Amino acid sequence: MNDNKQRIKNVALDYFGQKGYEDTSLAEIAKEVGIKKPSIYNHFRSKEDLFVEVLEDLIASEVTAYRLTEGKMNHQEPLLNIRKLFDLFCHRLMTTKEALLWKRVTFFPPEPFKDLIQEHFIHFEKVTTSILVSVFREGVKQSLFQGITEDEFVASFLCLVDGVFLEHHYYTKEIFEQRIQSAWKVYERGVSSYKGE
Amino acid sequence: MNDNKQRIKNVALDYFGQKGYEDTSLAEIAKEVGIKKPSIYNHFRSKEDLFVEVLEDLIASEVTAYRLTEGKMNHQEPLLNIRKLFDLFCHRLMTTKEALLWKRVTFFPPEPFKDLIQEHFIHFEKVTTSILVSVFREGVKQSLFQGITEDEFVASFLCLVDGVFLEHHYYTKEIFEQRIQSAWKVYERGVSSYKGE
DNA sequence: CCTACCGATCGGTAGG
DNA sequence: CCTACCGATCGGTAGG
Numbered sequence: 001m002n003d004n005k006q007r008i009k010n011v012a013l014d015y016f017g018q019k020g021y022e023d024t025s026l027a028e029i030a031k032e033v034g035i036k037k038p039s040i041y042n043h044f045r046s047k048e049d050l051f052v053e054v055l056e057d058l059i060a061s062e063v064t065a066y067r068l069t070e071g072k073m074n075h076q077e078p079l080l081n082i083r084k085l086f087d088l089f090c091h092r093l094m095t096t097k098e099a100l101l102w103k104r105v106t107f108f109p110p111e112p113f114k115d116l117i118q119e120h121f122i123h124f125e126k127v128t129t130s131i132l133v134s135v136f137r138e139g140v141k142q143s144l145f146q147g148i149t150e151d152e153f154v155a156s157f158l159c160l161v162d163g164v165f166l167e168h169h170y171y172t173k174e175i176f177e178q179r180i181q182s183a184w185k186v187y188e189r190g191v192s193s194y195k196g197e
Numbered sequence: 198m199n200d201n202k203q204r205i206k207n208v209a210l211d212y213f214g215q216k217g218y219e220d221t222s223l224a225e226i227a228k229e230v231g232i233k234k235p236s237i238y239n240h241f242r243s244k245e246d247l248f249v250e251v252l253e254d255l256i257a258s259e260v261t262a263y264r265l266t267e268g269k270m271n272h273q274e275p276l277l278n279i280r281k282l283f284d285l286f287c288h289r290l291m292t293t294k295e296a297l298l299w300k301r302v303t304f305f306p307p308e309p310f311k312d313l314i315q316e317h318f319i320h321f322e323k324v325t326t327s328i329l330v331s332v333f334r335e336g337v338k339q340s341l342f343q344g345i346t347e348d349e350f351v352a353s354f355l356c357l358v359d360g361v362f363l364e365h366h367y368y369t370k371e372i373f374e375q376r377i378q379s380a381w382k383v384y385e386r387g388v389s390s391y392k393g394e
Numbered sequence: 395c396c397t398a399c400c401g402a403t404c405g406g407t408a409g410g
Numbered sequence: 411c412c413t414a415c416c417g418a419t420c421g422g423t424a425g426g
Binding site for chain 1: 395396397398
């Protein structure tokens with residue numbers, strides 16, 4: 001019964017990510033699902049409604065993934081944990097349709113959703129920040145991250161991840177993986193103590 | 198006589214950057230310029246033509262800005278030069294309309310221009326990379342950047358700059374500047390030698 | 395879930 | 411530079 005509703009959302013997630021919200025028509029979504037355009041209105045009150053539902057699902061699945069990784073951390077190894085977070089991020093970026101749409105809308109939010117998307121972005125960042133802070137504090141206990149404040153630790157990690165986020169689009173998979181490794185290496189050196197390991 | 202042609206291009210640069218190519222109509226561009234839509238066709242054969250001209254101007258001005266900064270560098274001070282490049286980038290990001298459109302089309306190129314944009318992207322990256330490479334090599338002569346390869350140096354800088362770019366959209370000016378400083382600090386530590394200054 | 399249709403807007407043209 | 415207009419397509423509705 002609700003099979004088609006989920007199918008519409010799946011196709012919408014894909015098309016909104018590939019072509020953007022404004023440039024995706026309900027007619028082409030319907031065609032891909034195998035129904036006619038007006039039938040979409042049996043499940044969603046408007047195109048905007050459809051977008052909001054797709055977006056909300058996306059956020060929920062991102063937050064869940066990060067919480068799961070947090071649960072799997074070994075609190076004795078801060079450097080490993082921060083790497084795990086980084087890998088999780090890169091992995092989702094390359095394998096999920098959600099990442100493409102999330103990237104698109106955070107970067108170029110469609111007019112009607114600017115505020116909504118901003119709220120989600122801030123919420124999502126709070127989730128990741130709280131994880132980063134707990135990793136940092138554990139590291140400090142172990143005399144890691146010397147000369148770096150909590151805020152600097154968080155900000156530089158988020159900047160790293162945002163940079164990777166953008167670059168995913170520019171390059172082929174091979175070059176992208178090189179880029180990731182290079183950026184990570186410099187980041188890790190940067191947050192490590194000058195006096196070296 | 199060609200005053201209106203330039204005005205059309207200025208407005209188009211702004212709107213294409215803010216709203217994207219597909220979601221910008223010739224009617225609204227005309228309105229902003231103070232003419233009617235068909236008059237645009239006195240200066241451009243099509244909407245696609247207008248976009249291509251805007252894009253070509255954009256590339257030219259970006260390349261010029263980077264070349265100018267390169268010319269002002271003091272080759273004895275690699276760390277200062279890389280900081281200058283970083284500042285140039287951040288400055289242009291916050292003050293020029295070109296940067297916004299450029300980032301938009303490199304990430305989410307409108308269908309009809311995918312190949313054209315890719316060509317320009319590769320060209321532009323060659324310019325910035327060549328500047329970074331010459332900074333890096335001067336640094337190596339001075340025993341800076343120990344343990345970092347040329348590719349890693351270039352990749353991590355571009356990642357830093359891409360991260361900053363994304364964050365520019367999301368934060369207030371004050372928070373953004375804090376973020377920039379934190380990201381820069383970790384980057385600089387990361388590319389500097391472990392054995393410290 | 396469908397067919398048939400709506401007003402609005404799109405890029406673009408004719409003709410002056 | 412304009413007015414007037416084109417076919418196509420958009421999101422959305424009526425009615426079954």
